[in-house]
Amino acid sequence: MDGILNICKPAGLTSHDLLEQVRKISGIRKSGHAGTLDPFASGVMIVLSGEARKASRLFIGLDKEYRALICLGALSDTLDSTGRIEPTNALQPTESKISQVVKSFKGDYRHLVPDYSAKKIDGKKFYEIKREGGTPPQRIQESEIYEIEIEKIDYPLLEIRVRCSSGTYIRALARDIGGNLSTGAYLKELSRISVGSFYLKNSVIPEDYKKGYTPLGEALKSFPNITLNSSAASRLKHGIGFSENDILEKNGNISTGVFPAYSEGGELIALVEKENDNFRARRVFNL
Structure with a gap:
């Protein structure tokens, strides 16, 4: 089974x-995931x-959508509900002010990576450094928030929906919303409702993994891709590159990055990358 499992x-x-549950139930030992979710969070997890x-690099880079429940008027040392919670006794802002602040985060979002995160330095995760009594270095993460909407305000609770680029820390967003409101805040609940074209409404429990399965060739069609003539397709199976003249069809922007190449018959062959006027194989599939 070579493909994508949309697991809840x-x-x-x-x-x-x-992931271990999926491996045990499905018997698929050669598997991984395209991005973690914090233990307290729920929602879509892509299993490869x-x-x-x-x-994996293509699926990890997909845009994400979240529904987040933020608690205003309190702080957490982990920025979420698993940490030590301390009230700030701040004045309650108006709903108009809350709306104004939330909407201001749409667009480019530069934020400080949380100390309790899976970000690595010298092979060690930030949360491992923190739990050993150390202090992780400060790192700025750059991402983009495409949409951010308020679903409900019931102070101190604020529910929002966020669609953002990969690499956005929603715990940091909760912290920064609270900071801009001068109330403090932490992330109380988090649900990832989509990863690219994989949605929570279609995700399944591990026992139903077959129902959440998409073949790899089909899943990669959602990315920019190309179709090759038979000669180039045959060579590419052996890791040999090709030229622009060998391309029969282009779908999307293939000028940068890595993208899938298919045969004229629709067979997925490899991930390729443009190099000057030619294309080279990055990963050849054995399907």
Whole structure:
């Protein structure tokens, strides 16, 4: 089974533990995931089975959408509900002020990476450094928030929906919203409702993994891709590159980055990358 599993992660389970559940139930030992979710969070987790692991960088880079429940008027040392919570006794802002501040985060978002995060330095995750009594270095993360909408205000609770680029820390967003409101805030609940074209409404529990399966060739069609003539397709199977003249069809922008190449018959062959006027194989699939 070489493809994508759209699995629903419940709150309270680590991404690693969920992946082990999928491996045990499905018998697919060669599998990985395209981005973790914090243990307290729930929602879409993309599991890559078999040859799909070779395309992990594409799926990790997909846009995400979240529904977040933020608690204003309090702080958490982990920026979420698992940490030590301390009230700030701040004055309650008006709903108009809350709306104004939330909407101001749409666009480019430069934020400080949380100390309790899976960000790595010298092979060690930030949260590991923190739990050992150390202080992780300050790192600025750059991302983009495409949409941010208020779903409900019931102070001190604020529910928002966010569609953003990969690499956005929603715990940091909660912290920064609270900071701009001068109330403090932490992330109380988080649900990831989509990763690219994979939606929570279509995600399944590990026991139903077959129902959440998309073959790799089909899943990669959502990315910019090309179709090659038979001669180039045959060479590419052996890792040999090709030229622009070998391309029969282009779908999307293929001028930068890595993208899938298919045969004229629709067979997925490899991930390729443009190099000057030619194209080279980055990862060849064995399907």
